[in-house]
Amino acid sequence: MSATLEMPTFQPADYKTDLKPVWCAGCGDFGVLTGVYRAMAELQFKPWETVVISGIGCSSRLPGYVATYGFNSVHGRALPIATGVKVARPELNVVAVGGDGDGLAIGGNHFMHACRRNLDLCYILMDNEIYGLTKGQAAPTTPSGDKTKSTYYGNPEPSVDPCELAISMGATWVARGFSGDLKGTVDLLVKGMSHKGFAFLNIMSPCVTWRGDDQFKTLKAKLRNLPEGHDPTSRSEALKFTRETDIMTVGLLYEVKQPSLVERLSAQKVTSLRGGAPPTTQDVIKSFYPAF
Amino acid sequence: MSATLEMPTFQPADYKTDLKPVWCAGCGDFGVLTGVYRAMAELQFKPWETVVISGIGCSSRLPGYVATYGFNSVHGRALPIATGVKVARPELNVVAVGGDGDGLAIGGNHFMHACRRNLDLCYILMDNEIYGLTKGQAAPTTPSGDKTKSTYYGNPEPSVDPCELAISMGATWVARGFSGDLKGTVDLLVKGMSHKGFAFLNIMSPCVTWRGDDQFKTLKAKLRNLPEGHDPTSRSEALKFTRETDIMTVGLLYEVKQPSLVERLSAQKVTSLRGGAPPTTQDVIKSFYPAF
């Protein structure tokens, strides 16, 4: 973040593409997009060394609006693709984004394992508690009992707290934010994008179309900041702010230092050579002669 | 469990099929199988009203050895199939079984959501910390750093604690057991199979072939029982016994009462009729006439 002290080369507007967002007027995702522009500028990410990857959903349209390398992939698979990008090219800045359905329903398994692997990715989950793009079905974060297009008599399933899941699966940086709070969003994005290891930001991003204009207000009313002196290195402390019902605590819930997958794999590359030179194809082939 | 006081009709041997297990001599899965026979007998499960469902793996061969209805399905999909069985036929006893690879790697997403849904299933995960059937690759429970067929320089990924995951995803009954302890296994199986809601039993079940004969001893040495007075209704108390490294606490870690999915769906069926009679096809069709 020291870059902010120097004369910045990239302005937020430099991260903007010509494509006009398809989002509904008032959609929470606009706030996240603006946050991303600002955070990238603050971190002075070189656009051509940055990759934004998503699945499918309203929120997953985001990479099309960011003037870096971008990939709006298939439903639920942002993280596998991001994993491939980052493992193959560890020097890149890799940001994965998507919705609650994308990341927690169809993509839930990848989320679990991305947390566990602790690869240096920042994953932004735009949580509107609904399937936006497909016009309003229940998501894993839709409150139990809510009527949606797919739950005529009310959602019969309890909802999940993505932050709790991330912590239990070993993510090393876990935060909750609100897209209506731009400053807070930028702050968390900057921290998440600079974290070494898997950073998970669950950002509440209202869907005015399928959750109604109220969602914005309801969420805002529930908002609380983390108490002063919160110890983010404690799993049990962090879990105190998960599965809340009447309030919603935002901020950096959890942060620990653990070797990242990039570090571990790099170390293995060194070990593998035992100080020698990398083998050629011929060396590899010759290993198949009978060894006696 | 009151049935145990009466003259039991079904003996453990009644649950045995003619098929000879393909497991290696000394495999931990034999203990689980014996436990299943005994627990079913103790609960006097009618074999024809019982279904055992698995994915693919050594452990997933288990349904073939249990003389109930059984389904050894495809890798990772025991829980979706079990979910279909139980939702469609709530009166059946449904038990899902499988390995750590089956349930936590390829099947991880279904596990997460089965925990969340709280459907009345008992899911037995036979954890040998390895892929047995495919001959020894790393599983999500393989300790970090371990050499396996697929991790030549040691497993670069941290392992997951399935019980912690289950608790964080909302499972209402979570226990850990050891297949070497038949009495304890039967006890947990009986409790898990009678739990209303999703019951998850992570049972350590050594693989003598790919984790070596030592795994049995190592696990046994780490074994601890839950402390007296453990409060299984407390999430934070339960989480004290997860992600342990040098010890391994067995017993019923967590148990809470929540409406099960079967209860919720049954209630919705009643609501939907608003006291009226079920519609016929003709009634359904007529709803498509213009309503003015």
Add this chain to the structure above:
Amino acid sequence: MPTKDLTIAMIGSGGDGVVTMGEMLAQAAARDGLNVIKTEAYGPQIRGGETSCVVRISSEKIYAQGDAVDILAVFNWADFGRFKGEVVLHPNAAVLFEEADAAAPTPADLGLGEGHSWVPVPFLKLATESTGTKAAKNIVSLGLFAELFGLPNESIRAAVEKKFTKKKAAVLEANLKGFDAGVAFAKALPGDLGARRLLYTKGSPKLLMSGNEASAVAAIHAGCRFFGGYPITPSSEVLHFLSEWMPKVGGSVIQTEDELSALGSCVGASFAGVKSMTSTSGPGLSLMTEMLGLASMAEIPTVVLDVQRGGPSTGLPTKSEQSDIWQAVFGGHGDQLRAVVAPTDVADCFHATVDAFNIAEEYQLPVIILSDQGIGQSRSTVDEEGLVHKVVDRAIPDPALGDKYLRYQDTESGVAPMSSPGMKGLMYQTNGLEHSESGSPSAMYLTHEKMNHKRYRKLRPIRDKYERFLQFGPEKANVGILCWGSSAGPVREAVAAANARGESVSAFVPQLIYPFPKHPFLKFLAGCDKLLVLEISFAAQFYKYIRTFMTLPDDRTILFKRSGGKNLTVGEVNDEIRKALAAKLPLEVKK
């Protein structure tokens, strides 16, 4: 000159209320016993993006969406531009457009001819002046259209009343005022616009439903009591509809975490003895590939409704295409058997779905229904009397068999009765491994060969028993068209028109796709000089599929195929018929 058949297109942005307008028009026409087919198309936006709605209303039977638009309402020319190549005007069309929109093209730009009408309308002004809100533009247009084109005025008015009946009285009143303002404006219009008046006599009301709804109703009728699904455009309406209705008939609906689980849950429910279905579109069908193989191997009946959209990958989620046939027939590793049926229109979604259940249950295999966005999401009038279809249930083993029960007995038909949990003494353990007649896993070559034979033996009886197809036109023809699915409608109309012109054209449309009704088709083929294959798939999936099991006469076969993204039109079929009629035999065969 009054007409019996009008196609009206409305184009605007989400806020223009185009969808509501179309729906009210359709409902009103259905109420008056007219025949209606209504389609919609959207841009990528969820709300506020470009929308087109095309309603065809006729006093005679119709089989296709209208492709040459007679009346076009444009609220916004920029939106119109986004449907380039998709909305095609009749040369004599009447174009009514927002006069405040400066971006208007010329009639020539739209390829209009001599007889067209070009009418700027102050929609915005009329709406705000009469109702106080610009949101009522669509209501104003409804009044205007009703008056001008002889549309069911009274019924549309009733639809407006119904729509706003739950709102405040003032809202209803304002909207009725808007409606009347439209009527008044129409009355004041000069010229020959009224020449496009619809001629009809009011009949008894008709059902108005979409293909997806027809499939959902059919599932309930067929005895389906378990639905496991994951939302996806353009099939989600099935999930929505069943989430309301299934509990009423004692069944269950679950929305699963993904499509693998959706089909998995159906396999489980069916294993447990309950008829089951899932619905999806291409991406979901692809994700179900492995689970389909399990259903095939374990011989578990289940039904997968695939409402096709443009592909590959996420493709064109809101547009139609006929390009999932390879995935439906050939998708999956190993030699895996399934059946595939395809409805030809909205009402046929009902029949195809019941058939799918019947085949699945009688022959114990997964059955895929290949619908498409063009059928699934278009709403059309349907006669209640037509929605009747016999239901078949699976065979249950004799309980007396006891230990002698062989779940996979190698019977003559390939089918052995299937027990389910709860049936005492008939327990079995199944799996996706190759297995013996009892179900025990076996990796022996001999068992594999025998059980492959057993499973594939079902194909012929399915073909012979469920031989469903449509045939239009004379038995002997110069040009015989082969097409499938939603292409049936435009082909049927084009063939009728051609026959009316005295042209020798007929058509064959299989509704059972796999196995294929080969014998009736061979008979049809024998009567044709030339075969014209028509489909909406760039890779010509249908044509190539047919070739796998049948040697087509190359020197008299013509293929017309194109990408999806717009439905097949009667006009296109006409063009192809004309070219085919003119083609000289033998045709040149490319090597």
Add this chain to the structure above:
Amino acid sequence: MPTKDLTIAMIGSGGDGVVTMGEMLAQAAARDGLNVIKTEAYGPQIRGGETSCVVRISSEKIYAQGDAVDILAVFNWADFGRFKGEVVLHPNAAVLFEEADAAAPTPADLGLGEGHSWVPVPFLKLATESTGTKAAKNIVSLGLFAELFGLPNESIRAAVEKKFTKKKAAVLEANLKGFDAGVAFAKALPGDLGARRLLYTKGSPKLLMSGNEASAVAAIHAGCRFFGGYPITPSSEVLHFLSEWMPKVGGSVIQTEDELSALGSCVGASFAGVKSMTSTSGPGLSLMTEMLGLASMAEIPTVVLDVQRGGPSTGLPTKSEQSDIWQAVFGGHGDQLRAVVAPTDVADCFHATVDAFNIAEEYQLPVIILSDQGIGQSRSTVDEEGLVHKVVDRAIPDPALGDKYLRYQDTESGVAPMSSPGMKGLMYQTNGLEHSESGSPSAMYLTHEKMNHKRYRKLRPIRDKYERFLQFGPEKANVGILCWGSSAGPVREAVAAANARGESVSAFVPQLIYPFPKHPFLKFLAGCDKLLVLEISFAAQFYKYIRTFMTLPDDRTILFKRSGGKNLTVGEVNDEIRKALAAKLPLEVKK
């Protein structure tokens, strides 16, 4: 009578050390410059179950596993029974079996003829007496075989030494004693057993590798630096091998949570500019269906190695079949393009894999390699000089293009250069939606049609540039065989034998499956009176696939197809050749 070619089969339970025995035999033969093909088969048990290992050793070039077994060692007759129909004996075979096993059949039971030898051997007794442990039965047999059949005695002894060199000296010594006991027992045997002696002169060592290993090596050679995989039989060896070697060349291997993620990670790595591969078998390939579509739509090069096993579903995990061709060519919703190549033997796995990378990178699409268990897991000798293959890299855009760079420019070849992260000024945003030349999403019909054209335009140049096939036998022949993949070996040997008998037979084996090398095949076909199509798929997937794009002459085409579970044998091909030669033209055509 001494021979240049011996097929030795060993059958026992896991504990009998059959696999080790076969491996030592193969290694010893390779060390002496002999040609070897070794295959194994297992029952469902992980350890201790029935195992068969067949080693063919020859001083001349060989192309197929031996199917008529010359020498059979049976440690346990019950295990032998479990390979019924799979292990076929030469009528003159020598059968050596455990004399303590009371369950021995009669020579007649095994269909043996006049010249057979029937030799009970006290394997168990010899082992315990000489080494103190019954575990050394296999070492005893090695000594016995080496002596009796002229196998590379000295090299086998060296292999035994190597194997136990890391153990205690006493263990090594004991095993060498066991070996010598076998030799001694052989020397004492009476009769004409020695007539089956292998005739050869020692040459320089050969490489001994499996097809899976050859593919893994090829990936490294082709410049692949990312492998994402999920274990599955019979392909896991690729993951194992690369987990050791990839880091050494600076690349990465990750074991993902499932196959969807495996291919997803490959798509990501390739998008990031790094050549990538995954390997799997049928069930995994099915799970990759949707991701393949994304790679196709976003035009991202990547390679999927599918080592086929018996299907459908979990099927026969350890046995070979050729039944994934439909999934490879047709699997997936929408019109999605990919290429498919198929190796014909172990060494060809190297070439097919490099070709797969070259096609993927040059044409920007996913490429599937269809290997099978029979090639992938059999170990065979390979000449080092043959493992050379040119590597092609993807085209990179000119950095000067800047804003004018169009990632999906509609070029003549269908290919536009591909930038990757790190390249300044060449950023683009891609997706699985239909998109314009710049990559912006578009649901417009016109765009879709244009981009389908662009993508499919690649097919022809791939076909013409990567036209790979094998052809055996004379140019003009009475019977021309068409087969693919692992069937090539037995067909090649059968054709050679037939030609040697003066029969007019030839064969064509495409190594590029999709697109298909149509023109060379047409030329081949023109030279044949009859076409004999041979494949290991009950549904005749290859034959039907060929029909999709080519009209085969029905009245002179014969199809032989069967289920997998055992590899195609030279004997079977011989039989089919005989029948085909005898068939009268024109053949009767079924309607």
